[in-house]
Amino acid sequence: MVKNKELQESRIRGYFIEAAKETLKGEGLKAVNVRTVSERAGYSFATLYNYFKDLNELVFICVSDFMDDCETSVDEHSARFNPGQERLKARMKATINYFIQYPGIFELFFVERMNDLGSGQPTARTIYEFTDRIVMDDIRHMTGSGEVSSEDEGLLKMNLRNSMAGLLLFYNNRLQPSDYEEFISIVEKQIDLSLRLCVKHT
Amino acid sequence: MVKNKELQESRIRGYFIEAAKETLKGEGLKAVNVRTVSERAGYSFATLYNYFKDLNELVFICVSDFMDDCETSVDEHSARFNPGQERLKARMKATINYFIQYPGIFELFFVERMNDLGSGQPTARTIYEFTDRIVMDDIRHMTGSGEVSSEDEGLLKMNLRNSMAGLLLFYNNRLQPSDYEEFISIVEKQIDLSLRLCVKHT
DNA sequence: TAAATTATATTATCATTGTTCATTTAGTTT
DNA sequence: AAACTAAATGAACAATGATAATATAATTTA
Structure with a gap:
């Protein structure tokens, strides 16, 4: 059978x-x-x-599992917020916390170059889009309500994506800043800054 | 002798x-x-x-050499600009171009966790501060002239640092966006955004 | 049910890379 | 030239990824 x-x-x-x-x-x-x-x-x-096929295949199967994990965790942590700016912040922080909790997963997602072969290429795109997906709904919402102009929509997404990756890269790989409290305060500042850039009359 | x-x-x-x-x-x-x-x-x-002592020692000697290389290259590419916003942009772009030209060096600087032992710790801090040093003079200049408030000075530096790392991480490790032209246009947008956030009446 | 066949798991083995150590080679002193 | 010192090297080991031949278990067939 x-x-x-x-x-x-x-x-x-x-x-x-x-x-x-x-x-x-x-x-x-x-x-x-x-x-x-x-x-x-x-x-x-x-x-x-x-x-x-080899160890890489196994490892990169884990990637999509972890993406689901992370999204679930982010959903849970942001469920009590209304769509928009506040929920966006909550979701960003939840994402960052997920990767802080599991530095190995961050490494896997963002750091380890999708080795060599073609098998990596689709995974790469998936990961890139993953970060956008995390914030998509709330940014859409803010564009819909006129808080964010449609030109700024893409910019906001880009800045959040890049700065989140940068923050985690420095914190996880470099241990900079060295303590968690300080790191969280920097995360707050960075997210607020991204929003300040793009959101009218905050 | x-x-x-x-x-x-x-x-x-x-x-x-x-x-x-x-x-x-x-x-x-x-x-x-x-x-x-x-x-x-x-x-x-x-x-x-x-x-x-071992291969790591050799490799991390290269780091400081490359930092010098990069700074020299950035200085050359920004020499013709006056201090301030325009030169800051030129220096950011030159830095990014350096790492694009040598993806292996980016990998070495930002990606490869300073392996294990204590020898890594100082190197880590050096690299972290390296990115700040690239933009320091111009940001100081802009604070001095009142273009940037002193509260925003640190934020601007942080956002530039994080987003630069993020941009390079995605481009070098993920080949996203896939072509260089598009990447450069995104870099422009990201730098302008960071400046927009912090610089008064641009 | 026993033999044959198929599917699955494992051991033996190899290649690559980092590292150490004993030996050889080259250079210097007596 | 002999003795000694310093430098360079090859042999060898450990860890890891990978393959292939063999052993084991499950299934089918006569």
């Missing part, structure tokens, strides 16, 4: 994916290697190659 | 450093390995360890 086989296969793939995700969340990308992940999944390292 | 020995040693160190820099500029961080670099320097791989 073909159906059973598919189910079983996808379960085993799932064990490897789960193991890779745990390792990424806990110890980061550097700790993800064929032997560690396979052992965590309960298989020999060679078995991994029966279910994935 | 002790002096001779030091000179000879520092020359040989220089051969390794030069080889590492060439490889970084040309093929990027991934291509830098003990054997490649040593061969390029004209020595066996083992010789490298007579002059450097």
